[in-house]
Amino acid sequence: LYINLGEQFESNEPETAKNYYRKAGELSNNLRYTAGKLKFISGYTYVLNMQGLYDSALLLNLKGVEIARRAKDSLNLAKALFNSGTSYRLNGDYENAIKFYDEGKRIFIRFGDEETEMKANDILQTLYFDMKQFKKGIEYGEKAVTGFRRKNDLQWLDSALNNLGMNYSSIKEFNKAKQLFEEALKIGSRIGDKNMVASQNLNLGDIFIQKGEYDKMKPYMEKALLLARELGLHESEVIALKGLSFYYHNSGQYEDSKNLANEALANTYQFNLKKQRKTLFTHLSNLAYSMQDKKLGEYYAMESTLLGDSLLNETLQKNSLELEKKYESFQKESKIKELEASGKVQSLTIKQKNTLNYLLAGAVLSLLIISLLIMRNYKHIQTIQQQRIAELETLQQLTATEAVLKGEEQERSRLAKDLHDGLGGMLSGIKFSMNTMKGNLIMTPENAQAFERSMDMLDSSIKEMRRVAHNMMPESLVKFGLDTALKDFCNEINKTDALKVNYQSLGLDNTEIEQTTAIAIYRIVQELINNTMKHAAARTAIVQVTKSNNQLLVTVEDDGKGFDPALLQSAKGIGWTNIQSRVDFLKGTLDIQSSTGKGTSVHIELIA
Numbered sequence: 004l005y006i007n008l009g010e011q012f013e014s015n016e017p018e019t020a021k022n023y024y025r026k027a028g029e030l031s032n033n034l035r036y037t038a039g040k041l042k043f044i045s046g047y048t049y050v051l052n053m054q055g056l057y058d059s060a061l062l063l064n065l066k067g068v069e070i071a072r073r074a075k076d077s078l079n080l081a082k083a084l085f086n087s088g089t090s091y092r093l094n095g096d097y098e099n100a101i102k103f104y105d106e107g108k109r110i111f112i113r114f115g116d117e118e119t120e121m122k123a124n125d126i127l128q129t130l131y132f133d134m135k136q137f138k139k140g141i142e143y144g145e146k147a148v149t150g151f152r153r154k155n156d157l158q159w160l161d162s163a164l165n166n167l168g169m170n171y172s173s174i175k176e177f178n179k180a181k182q183l184f185e186e187a188l189k190i191g192s193r194i195g196d197k198n199m200v201a202s203q204n205l206n207l208g209d210i211f212i213q214k215g216e217y218d219k220m221k222p223y224m225e226k227a228l229l230l231a232r233e234l235g236l237h238e239s240e241v242i243a244l245k246g247l248s249f250y251y252h253n254s255g256q257y258e259d260s261k262n263l264a265n266e267a268l269a270n271t272y273q274f275n276l277k278k279q280r281k282t283l284f285t286h287l288s289n290l291a292y293s294m295q296d297k298k299l300g301e302y303y304a305m306e307s308t309l310l311g312d313s314l315l316n317e318t319l320q321k322n323s324l325e326l327e328k329k330y331e332s333f334q335k336e337s338k339i340k341e342l343e344a345s346g347k348v349q350s351l352t353i354k355q356k357n358t359l360n361y362l363l364a365g366a367v368l369s370l371l372i373i374s375l376l377i378m379r380n381y382k383h384i385q386t387i388q389q390q391r392i393a394e395l396e397t398l399q400q401l402t403a404t405e406a407v408l409k410g411e412e413q414e415r416s417r418l419a420k421d422l423h424d425g426l427g428g429m430l431s432g433i434k435f436s437m438n439t440m441k442g443n444l445i446m447t448p449e450n451a452q453a454f455e456r457s458m459d460m461l462d463s464s465i466k467e468m469r470r471v472a473h474n475m476m477p478e479s480l481v482k483f484g485l486d487t488a489l490k491d492f493c494n495e496i497n498k499t500d501a502l503k504v505n506y507q508s509l510g511l512d513n514t515e516i517e518q519t520t521a522i523a524i525y526r527i528v529q530e531l532i533n534n535t536m537k538h539a540a541a542r543t544a545i546v547q548v549t550k551s552n553n554q555l556l557v558t559v560e561d562d563g564k565g566f567d568p569a570l571l572q573s574a575k576g577i578g579w580t581n582i583q584s585r586v587d588f589l590k591g592t593l594d595i596q597s598s599t600g601k602g603t604s605v606h607i608e609l610i611a
Contacts, residue, residue, distance in 0.1 A: 005024070005030065006039070006043070006046060009024040013049060015195065015197040015234065017054060017235055024046045025043075025047070027042065027046075028040065040070055041071060041076070041079045044066065045067065045083070048063050054235060055237055057090060057093040060093070061090035061094060064086045064089075065087055067086065068083045068087055068103075071083045077114075080107075080110060081108075081114075081119075085103070085104060087103045088104040089126060097134050104127065108123050118156075120150075121147050121159070124144070124146045124147040124150070125147035128143040128147060129166050132169055132173065137173045138174070140167075141174075144167035145167065147167070148163045151163050161191055161194070162199075165184070165202055168181075168183035172206070172213075177210050177214060180206075180210060184203050188207070191203060197234055198230075201226075201236060204224070205223070205246070207220075208220045208246050209246070217249065217250045217253045224243045224250070225247065227242075227246075228240060228247065237273075237274040238279060240270060244264070244267035245283060247263050248261075248263040248267065248290075251263065252290055257293060257294045261294075264287050268283050281307055281310045284304070288300045288301075288302075291303060485516050485548070486512075488525055489508070489525065489546065489548060490506055490508075492528070492529065492532075494506075496536075502561075503542060503543045503544070504543075504544045504545075505543065505546070507545065507546070507548075508547070508549070510551055511548060516550075516555075520589060523588060523589055524548070524557060524589075526585060527582050528548075528557065528559060530581060530582050531559040535561045539561050540563050540564050541562050541564075545558070546559050547559075555609040557606075558604065561603055563602050564599065564602075566597055566599065568595045568596075571595070589610075590610060591607055591609035
C-alpha cells in the first residue's frame, strides 16, 4: 500500500512520495521482505533522480543489486541493474552505465518480456543521448515509442516521446522535436503528471531559444518555473530562470535579466549544479558586456573557464582512479595466470613478467603525467583565483568609494542650491525691505549709525553665504568646466591675500572632461590648497593642470615649511584620506615630495 501511494505522488508531490517510500522500506526491513526492500529502493531512487540527487540514488541502487543477487531474484536483479545503470549515466560514468545496462538487458531477454524490452529501449536511448550518439539514441527511441503506442501505455509513452524529442533536438531537427514535445505535453496534462508537464515546457522553451524566438519561449519558461518550484525540481528551476533571463536580455531589460540570472546562480551553489553554473557564468558574462561593464564581463568569463577547468580536473582524477583500478585488476589476473603456467613454459613466464613490467611502467608514467597536469592546473587556478579575489576586493572598494563620492557631491549640490536659492533669496529680500524702510524712518544719529552697521553685517552675511555655496558646488564647474572653475577658485584665494596662487593649465582648451572626474580633481585641488593655507605657512603656491593625449597631470606646489611625508601614514585627519580616495577612484597615482623648510610638491597622474 505504501509503495502504491508513493507511485501516485511521485510526479506531483515528490517529498510526499519519498515519505511513503521510506515507510515501505522500514516495514520491509522489519518483515525481512526482500521484494518490498527492492520496490522501496526502485521508487525512492526514481524521485532522487528527479530531484537531481544522483549520488544518493546510485548508492541505494547498488545496494538493491546486492540484495537481488543474494536473493537470487533474476527479474528484480535485472531491474536493479538497469536502475544502477541509470544512476551511473546521470553521474556521467557511461562505461559502468553500459556495463550494468548490458547485464540487465541479457536477463530481460531470457524472460522474453516485450514490455520490459520496450522500457529497455527507452532507457538505452537516454544513454546514447548522454553519450552524444544521437542517431543511435533515435534508433532505440523510435522502437520504444512504437511499442508503447501499440500497448497504449501513456506513462511510458510520455517518457519515450520526451527522450526521443531530446535526441532530435540535438541534431537540430527542431520541427520533429517540437511535435514530440507537444504530444508529450498533452499526455502529461491528460494523466496529471506535473513533472512531465514541467519538462515539456522546458523543452519547448529551449526549442524557441535555439530558434531565436524569445517571445514564444517566455510563457513556456514561466509555466515550467512555477511547476519546478512547486515540485522541488531544483535543476529545472535553474533552467527556467536562465531561460527567462535570456528573454529579458534579448528584449534589453538588463536589470530584470541580471536578477533572474543571479537567482539561478545562487541555486546552483545551494544544490551543487556545476554544469548549469558554468552556462550561467557564460550568460552573465554576455549580459555584463551588454551592460557596458567590461570588468564584470571578464570576471564571469574567467569564472566560466575556471569552472570548466575544475570539471575537467574532476574527470582527469576520475579517469586516473579508473586506470589505477584496471591496472590492479590486470596485475592480479596476470599473477594468477603466471602461477598457473609456471610449471609449463618458463619462457612464457618471463615474457609475461616483461609485459607486466612494461604495463607497470606505462601505468606509472601515465599516472605521473596526469598527476603533474592536475597539480599544475590546480596551482594555476589557485593563482588566478587569488588574483581575481584581489581584483574583486579592489573593485568593491572602488565601487564603495564611488558611491560615497557621488553621494557627497549630490549632498553638496543640494545644500549649495538651498543656501543660494533659499537663504540667499531671503537675505536679499530682507536687505531690500530694510532699504525701503530707511527712507520712511526718522532716526537719531546713533540709531542711523546702528542701522548702517546692521546693513553692512547683512551684506557681509550675503557674501559669506554665497562664498560657502560656491565652495560647495561651484557654478562655473557645472557650466564652464574644470579649467574655468579652478581659475575662479585660485582668483578667489588671491583676493583674500592669505596666499598668492599662480594657476597654469595646458591642453584644457576646448577639452571636455567627464563631470565625475572634473569634480574629483576640483575637490583634490581645493583640499590641497586649503591644507597649504592651514598648515604650510606658505606665501605662494602653484597649481598646474596638464592634459596630454589620454593623460591628465595635476601638480600643486608651495613654498611653505614642509613636513615629513611618513607622518601621513599615521595621520587621523580626513583631508588626506579624501584626497587618496579620490585618486584611487580615478585609478591614478599620487606622489608627495616634501621636507622640513623646503616646501611641498604633490604630483598626481590620471588616465582621462
